[in-house]
Amino acid sequence: MEKTVNQKAWFLVLPVLLLVAFSAVIPLMTVVNYSVQDTFGNNVFFWAGLEWFTEVLESDRMWAALGRQLVFSGIILAIELPLGIFVALNMPKKGFWASVCLVLMALPLLIPWNVVGTIWQIFGRVDIGLLGHTLDAFGIDYNYTQGFIAAWATVIVMDVWHWTSLVALLAYAGLQSIPDAYYQAAKIDQASRWKVFRYIELPKMQGVLMIAILLRFMDSFMIYTEPFVVTGGGPGNSTTFLSIDLVKMALGQFDLGPAAASRSCTSW
Amino acid sequence: MADMTLNQTAPRGLGLPRVNGRAVVMTLYLVFLLLPIYWLVNMSLKTNTEILNVFSLWPRNLTFANYAKILTDSSWYMGYVNSLIYVVMNTAISITVALPAAYAFSRYSFLGDKHLFFWLLTNRMAPPAVFALPFFQFYSSVGLFDTHIAVALAHCLFNVPLAVWILEGFMRGVPKEIDETAYIDGYSFGRFFIRIFTPLIASGIGVAAFFCFMFSWVELLLSRTLTSVNAKPIAATMTRTVSASGLDWGVLAAAGVLTIVPGALVIYFVRNYIAKGFALGRV
Amino acid sequence: MAKITLDNLAHSYLANPTSEDDYALKELNHVWNDGEAYALLGASGCGKSTLLNIISGLLKPSRGRILFNDQDVTDAATAERNIAQVFQFPVVYDTMTVRDNLAFPLRNRGRDEAYVAERVQEIARMIGMEAELDRKARGLTADAKQKISLGRGMVRKEVNALLFDEPLTVIDPHMKWELRTQLKSLHHEFGHTMIYVTHDQTEALTFADKVVVMYDGRVVQIGTPQELFETPAHTFVGYFIGSPGMNVIPATIEGNVANVNGSRVPLSQAFGKLDGKVEIGVRPEYATLSASEGLPVKVRRVEDVGRHKIIRAEFFGNDINIIADEGAAIGADMNRVVFDPAHINVYANDWRVEGEAA
Numbered sequence: 001m002e003k004t005v006n007q008k009a010w011f012l013v014l015p016v017l018l019l020v021a022f023s024a025v026i027p028l029m030t031v032v033n034y035s036v037q038d039t040f041g042n043n044v045f046f047w048a049g050l051e052w053f054t055e056v057l058e059s060d061r062m063w064a065a066l067g068r069q070l071v072f073s074g075i076i077l078a079i080e081l082p083l084g085i086f087v088a089l090n091m092p093k094k095g096f097w098a099s100v101c102l103v104l105m106a107l108p109l110l111i112p113w114n115v116v117g118t119i120w121q122i123f124g125r126v127d128i129g130l131l132g133h134t135l136d137a138f139g140i141d142y143n144y145t146q147g148f149i150a151a152w153a154t155v156i157v158m159d160v161w162h163w164t165s166l167v168a169l170l171a172y173a174g175l176q177s178i179p180d181a182y183y184q185a186a187k188i189d190q191a192s193r194w195k196v197f198r199y200i201e202l203p204k205m206q207g208v209l210m211i212a213i214l215l216r217f218m219d220s221f222m223i224y225t226e227p228f229v230v231t232g233g234g235p236g237n238s239t240t241f242l243s244i245d246l247v248k249m250a251l252g253q254f255d256l257g258p259a260a261a262s263r264s265c266t267s268w
Numbered sequence: 269m270a271d272m273t274l275n276q277t278a279p280r281g282l283g284l285p286r287v288n289g290r291a292v293v294m295t296l297y298l299v300f301l302l303l304p305i306y307w308l309v310n311m312s313l314k315t316n317t318e319i320l321n322v323f324s325l326w327p328r329n330l331t332f333a334n335y336a337k338i339l340t341d342s343s344w345y346m347g348y349v350n351s352l353i354y355v356v357m358n359t360a361i362s363i364t365v366a367l368p369a370a371y372a373f374s375r376y377s378f379l380g381d382k383h384l385f386f387w388l389l390t391n392r393m394a395p396p397a398v399f400a401l402p403f404f405q406f407y408s409s410v411g412l413f414d415t416h417i418a419v420a421l422a423h424c425l426f427n428v429p430l431a432v433w434i435l436e437g438f439m440r441g442v443p444k445e446i447d448e449t450a451y452i453d454g455y456s457f458g459r460f461f462i463r464i465f466t467p468l469i470a471s472g473i474g475v476a477a478f479f480c481f482m483f484s485w486v487e488l489l490l491s492r493t494l495t496s497v498n499a500k501p502i503a504a505t506m507t508r509t510v511s512a513s514g515l516d517w518g519v520l521a522a523a524g525v526l527t528i529v530p531g532a533l534v535i536y537f538v539r540n541y542i543a544k545g546f547a548l549g550r551v
Numbered sequence: 552m553a554k555i556t557l558d559n560l561a562h563s564y565l566a567n568p569t570s571e572d573d574y575a576l577k578e579l580n581h582v583w584n585d586g587e588a589y590a591l592l593g594a595s596g597c598g599k600s601t602l603l604n605i606i607s608g609l610l611k612p613s614r615g616r617i618l619f620n621d622q623d624v625t626d627a628a629t630a631e632r633n634i635a636q637v638f639q640f641p642v643v644y645d646t647m648t649v650r651d652n653l654a655f656p657l658r659n660r661g662r663d664e665a666y667v668a669e670r671v672q673e674i675a676r677m678i679g680m681e682a683e684l685d686r687k688a689r690g691l692t693a694d695a696k697q698k699i700s701l702g703r704g705m706v707r708k709e710v711n712a713l714l715f716d717e718p719l720t721v722i723d724p725h726m727k728w729e730l731r732t733q734l735k736s737l738h739h740e741f742g743h744t745m746i747y748v749t750h751d752q753t754e755a756l757t758f759a760d761k762v763v764v765m766y767d768g769r770v771v772q773i774g775t776p777q778e779l780f781e782t783p784a785h786t787f788v789g790y791f792i793g794s795p796g797m798n799v800i801p802a803t804i805e806g807n808v809a810n811v812n813g814s815r816v817p818l819s820q821a822f823g824k825l826d827g828k829v830e831i832g833v834r835p836e837y838a839t840l841s842a843s844e845g846l847p848v849k850v851r852r853v854e855d856v857g858r859h860k861i862i863r864a865e866f867f868g869n870d871i872n873i874i875a876d877e878g879a880a881i882g883a884d885m886n887r888v889v890f891d892p893a894h895i896n897v898y899a900n901d902w903r904v905e906g907e908a909a
Contacts, residue, residue, distance in 0.1 A: 003375060003376055003377040004375065004376055004377070005376070005377050005378065006376040006377075006378060007378050007379060008378075009372035009375075009376035009377075009378040009381070010372075010378055010379070012368035012369055012371060012372035013368075013369045013372050013373070013384065015364075015365040015368065015369065016365050016366060016369040016388065016428055016432060017384070019361070019365050019421075019424055019428060020388065020391055020424070020425065020428055020429070022421065023421050023422055023424050023425045024391055024399070024425050026406065027399070027402040027403050027405070027406035027407075028399075028402050086293070087293065087294070087297050090289070090290040090293040090294055090297075091290075091294060092290070092294070099539050099540070101294060101298070102535075102539055102542045103532075103535050103536055103539050103542075104298050104301060104302065105297075105298070105301065106535045106542055107301065107302075107305070107528070107531065107532060107535065108301060108305075109482060109486075109531075110482050110485060110486065110528070110530075110531025110532070110534065110535060111486065111527065111528050111531060112485065112486045112487075112488055112502075112503040112527050113486050113487070113488055113503075114488045114503050114506070115503060115506070115524045115527050115528070118506070118520065118524055119304045119305065119307075119308050119524060120304060122307065122308065122311065122517070122520075122521070123303075123304045123307050123308075127320070128311070128319050128320065128323070128517065129307065130303065130304075130307045130325075131304075133323055161300065161301065161304065165301070169542065179640065179642075181638040181639070181640060181642050182642050184604075184607075184609050184629075184636070184638065185636070185638060185642040185700070185703075187609065187628075187629040187630065188607065188629055188630075188634060188635060188636045188656075189655050189656040189659055189703065190630045190656065190659040190660055191655070191659055192659070195659070199644040199646060199647060200644065203644075203645045203646045224489060225488055225489060
C-alpha cells in the first residue's frame with residue numbers, strides 16, 4: 001500500500017514510545033548508572049564496562065553455557081520444526097474437530113512457565129509421576145536429577161511438549177491460506193504428495209515458518225523458568241543454559257543484597 | 269510421512285468416514301499434549317496419602333479438599349485475583365497505546381518509522397532474565413514495588429511491541445479508501461477511528477488481546493521479582509508454598525490446574541481466530 | 552479425447568438432501584460429444600462450477616454416473632480421468648521457473664525430456680511467454696500467471712477433455728481476445744472436447760459451437776448461439792442472453808393471437824390452451840417503433856450506444872426495450888410498437904411452448 005508522508009504520525013506513536021521508554025530504557029539506565037557509581041565511580045565507567053565484558057568473554061563457564069545453549073536450541077528446532085509442520089499437515093481443515101484440535105493444541109502455550117516446569121517435574125518423577133513410573137517399570141534407569149541423559153531428555157521433551165504447538169499453529173495458518181484450486185490443479189497435474197508439499201505447501205508456509213524459527217530460536221535463548229524448575233540447572237551444570245548462567249552471574253556482579261536476590265532467584 | 273502419501277489419493281473434502289493417517293497422527297499428538305496435564309488433574313483430585321503410597325491412573329478416593337483449600341484460603345486465591353488484575357491491566361494498556369501507533373505505522377511514512385518499528389520489535393526479544401534486576405531497582409525507587417501497575421507496566425515491555433506488530437498486520441488489510449471516504453464525509457480522526465475503523469479490525473484487536481493476555485499470564489520472572497505480598501501472582505504463591513510445606517503435592521497440583529483454567533477459557537472464546545492470530549494477521 | 556456422458560447426475564453439498572432445493576445441481580442427462588467445444592453459461596452460483604468439478608473428478612456426485620467413452624468413471628480419481636482443467640484464478644508453482652511450471656504435468660507422467668522440451672517450447676510460443684521461460688513464476692503479473700495456468704492445461708496433447716473455469720477473469724480485455732482465439736485454433740487443430748465455463752455471454756457465444764445455459768442448478772437450454780438468440784427455451788435464457796435481454800410481457804393466448812391487456816398481437820403460430828403463467832417474449836431487435844401501426848407505447852428515454860439506439864419504453868405497464876438503427880430518426884409522434892410475428896416466442900410457466908403452423 002502506498003503510504004502518505006505525514007510527520008504528525010509521530011504523535012500517534014508517542015504513547016508507545018513513552019511507555020516502552022518508561023518500562024525499558026529508564027530502568028536499564030538507572031541501574032547502569034547506579035551500579036557504576038556505586039562500584040567504580042564515574043570516570044572509570046567505560047573501562048570498567050569493557051573489563052566486565054572481557055571477563056565474561058574469557059570465562060569458561062560462560063562459553064560452556066553458551067555451547068550447551070546452542071546444542072539445546074539446535075536440538076529443539078530440529079525436532080519442533082518438522083514435527084510442527086507434520087502435525088499441521090495432519091490437522092483437520094475445518095469443522096468441529098479443527099476447533100477441538102486448535103483449542104487443545106493452544107493449551108500448553110497458556111500455562112504459566114513455572115507450572116509447565118512443575119507439570120514435568122511431577123510427570124517425570126519415578127515415585128509419583130506417570131512417565132517416570134512407566135519408564136521405571138520397563139526397567140529403564142531414569143532420574144532427571146541424577147542422570148545427564150535423563151535430565152537433557154526431560155528438558156528437551158518438555159520444550160517440545162510446550163512449544164511444538166506454536167510451530168504447528170503457525171504452519172497451519174500458512175496452510176489455511178492456500179486456496180483449494182492449488183490442490184485441485186496439483187491433482188490434475190498428477191503431482192505426488194511429496195511434490196504438493198514441496199511446491200505448494202512449503203512455499204506458502206515460508207513466511208510463517210520464518211516467524212516460527214525466529215521466535216523459537218530467540219525464546220529458546222531466553223529459556224529460564226522451565227528447566228530451572230525441573231533440573232535446577234543440574235545435574236552438575238549439565239542443563240545450565242545461557243539465561244540461567246547469566247542470572248547467576250548478574251547476581252554476583254550487581255550484588256544487590258539478599259532481599260532482592262532471594263526474591264528474584266534463590267527461592268525457585 | 270509415509271501415511272500422508274496414502275490418504276492423499278482419496279477425494280478431498282468429502283467428509284466420508286474412513287480410517288485415516290491424519291486422525292491417528294492427531295490423536296497421538298493430542299494424547300502426548302494432554303497426558304501430562306491429565307496427570308496433574310489426576311493428582312489434584314487425590315489425597316497426599318494416595319499420591320505417595322498408591323500408584324493409580326485415576327483417583328481411588330476422589331477428593332476436592334485440595335481445591336477447597338485453595339479457594340477458601342485468601343493467601344491462595346488472592347494470587348489468582350492479583351494475576352488477573354495485572355494481566356487485564358496490561359492487556360488494556362497495551363491495546364490502548366498500540367492502536368494509534370499501529371495505525372500510524374500502517375498508514376503513514378514518517379521520519380524514522382522503520383527504525384522505530386524495528387527498535388520496538390527488539391524489545392520483544394529482550395530476555396526477561398536480563399531485565400528482572402533493573403526493573404526491581406527502578407520500581408522500588410519510584411515506590412511502585414509490589415503494586416499491580418508495576419507488573420502491568422513491566423509486561424508492556426514485550427506486549428506493546430507484539431500488539432503493535434499484530435495490529436499493524438490487520439490494519440494493512442483494511443483498504444485506505446475507507447479512511448479517505450470517511451474524511452471526505454466529514455469525520456474527525458477520533459470519531460472515524462472509534463466509530464468506523466475499530467469495528468473493522470475487531471478480530472485483530474481480539475487476537476492482539478489474546479496474545480497480550482497469554483504472555484502476561486505465563487510470564488513469571490518479572491511478576492515475581494516486582495511483587496512481594498499485595499500483588500503476588502498465583503504462580504509465585506504456588507512455588508513458595510511448595511518450598512515451605514515441601515510435600516503437599518495435592519495442593520500444588522490443584523493450584524497448577526487452576527492456573528490452566530483462565531488460559532483454557534480465553535482460548536475457547538477466540539478459537540475461531542487462533543489460526544489467523546498465530547500468523548499475526550500476515551497470511 | 553472422449554465423449555462424456557452424464558447419466559442421471561445430481562449433486563448436493565448437504566449430506567442428506569431432502570427437497571429439490573437442497574441440490575446445487577439438479578438431475579441432469581447430457582452427452583458432451585467428442586471433439587466439440589462447449590460453453591457452460593450461467594449466472595454466479597447456478598451450479599456450473601459444480602458440474603465442471605464433477606466431470607474432472609474433484610467432486611463426487613451424490614447421484615448418477617459419468618461415463619467417458621461409455622466407460623463408467625464415476626469413482627475414478629482425477630488423475631485416472633486424464634483431464635486438464637484451468638481455474639478462475641491463476642495457479643502457478645511459485646518457486647519453479649515458467650519452464651518447469653509448463654513441464655510439470657508432463658514430467659509427473661514420466662514423459663521423456665526431449666518431448667517435454669519440445670512441448671514446452673510450443674506452448675510458450677502459443678501463450679507468448681518464450682522470453683520469460685527461465686524466470687521464476689513468483690512475481691509475475693496476474694495475467695502472466697494465468698497464461699502459465701492455461702499453458703499447463705494445454706501442454707498435454709492426449710487429454711480426454713479440457714475444462715476451463717472462467718479462465719479469463721483476471722486477463723485484460725485485449726489479451727482476452729487473443730487467448731480466446733488461441734483456444735479456438737487449438738480446438739480446431741487438435742479436436743479436444745472442451746468445456747468452457749463463463750458468466751460472460753460474449754465469451755460463451757464467440758468460443759463455443761454449443762452453449763449450455765444453466766439456471767438454478769438446471770440446464771435450461773443447449774444450443775448454438777443462433778438458437779439461444781432466436782428461440783430461448785426459458786425466459787431466463789431470453790433475459791440472460793442479448794443486450795438488452797428479451798422483453799417478456801404477460802399475455803393470454805387464443806389460437807394465433809396474443810392478447811396483451813385487451814390489445815391483439817398477431818403470432819405466426821397457433822397454440823392450444825395454455826395453463827399457468829403465460830407470457831410472450833420478443834427480442835428488442837424484433838420490435839420496431841412506428842408512428843402509424845401497432846400498439847401504443849410510451850417512450851421514456853433513448854440511449855445511443857454507438858452501434859444502435861436502445862429505446863426504453865413502457866408498454867401497458869411493462870418496461871420494454873426496442874432497438875433502432877443508429878441512423879433512425881425517432882420523432883415525438885412515434886408512439887406505437889410493432890413486434891415481428893415470426894420472432895415472438897410464447898412461454899408457459901417460463902418454459903417455451905412450441906405452436907403449430909397457423
